[in-house]
Amino acid sequence: MEERSVSQISTAKVIAAFAVIYIVWGSTYFFIQMAIRDMPVTVMGTFRFFTAGLLMAGWCFINGEKLFVWRDILSAFFIGFLLLFIGNGAVAWSEQFLPSSVVAVFLASTPIWFVLLDYSKWSANFSSPGIIAGLITGFVGIIFLFRENMSDALSGAGNTWETISIGVLVIGSVSWVAGSLLSKYKTTAFSGALNSGWQMLGAGLAYALTGWIRGDWHSFSWHEVSASAWLAVLYLITIGSLLGYSAYVWLLKVRPATQVSTHAYVNPVVAVLLGVFWGAEKISALQIAGLGVILAGVLLVNLAKYRKR
Helix, strand or coil: CCCCCHHHCCHHHHHHHHHHHHHHHHHHHHHHHHHCCCCCHHHHHHHHHHHHHHHHHHHHHHCCCCCCCHHHHHHHHHHHHHHHHHHHHHHHHHCCCCCHHHHHHHHHHHHHHHHHHCHHHHHHHCCCHHHHHHHHHHHHHHHHHHHHHHHHHHHCCCCHHHHHHHHHHHHHHHHHHHHHHHHHHCCCCCCHHHHHHHHHHHHHHHHHHHHHHHCHHHHCCHHHCCHHHHHHHHHHHHHHHHHHHHHHHHHHHHCCHHHHCCHHHHHHHHHHHHHHHCCCCCCCHHHHHHHHHHHHHHHHHHHHHHHHC
16 A cells, blocks of 8 residues: 555654654563563563553444454454564563663664565665665674674573574564564554554453463462552553554554654664663673664665665
């Protein structure tokens, strides 16, 4: 589908939506790590997405929308599985072993995955030397970012789970981009709000089922969860999901996917500031250099696209 021009929609609404995914999503890495200190990832994901999905669907019902179009529900469930269960779940799972700031820095490479996976634009993208140079630069940045972790793993001095987390993040990134592109190009009878609501409900059910299979619900104790963890979950439900995710799904419909993916430029900066100053996390000079190289690669990709336009 062709994106609607900004002149056909509210410019202020577009700017506000971008501000939300730029700032709000940068903060969610910090709050995810705060929440999973006291509860399993599957339990946190169930509370976050199932609650947000119910609230969104309820709001749409009050506004007179038709909730049940089963073909579109199944499609929304699948997209929610890719985006929120695998994509966001990879982030939450990896934050058990990596600082939230490092996870966010790695995901600065997301725009590069958009270029690689959006096959409808391959002929244009891969005929551009600037885009190819940007892709190579971005992957060099990823190597810089995790060089210390990989060196420790190969020498036997590192944490094996930290190394596995790198692979999980790659899978999550690919799944997130695949779900985003499917959400963009898939036509649906639902409004953006209702579509995101069903996606969150589908993801919430997947988290709940996974938690039941793993036995997380049996071992989970409500009384052992701190007030700060519950507040973090509340933030993720209201600000991260209801506001942030809905803004993201809407932007995918009205703006180019590569432009929407630019939230990955700002999110790591916000996450690093919160993690370092509030969470007492540490990020090395080499990892900061990796962030710079990744962003340089993304910039090269987008400069090449703007020159073509």
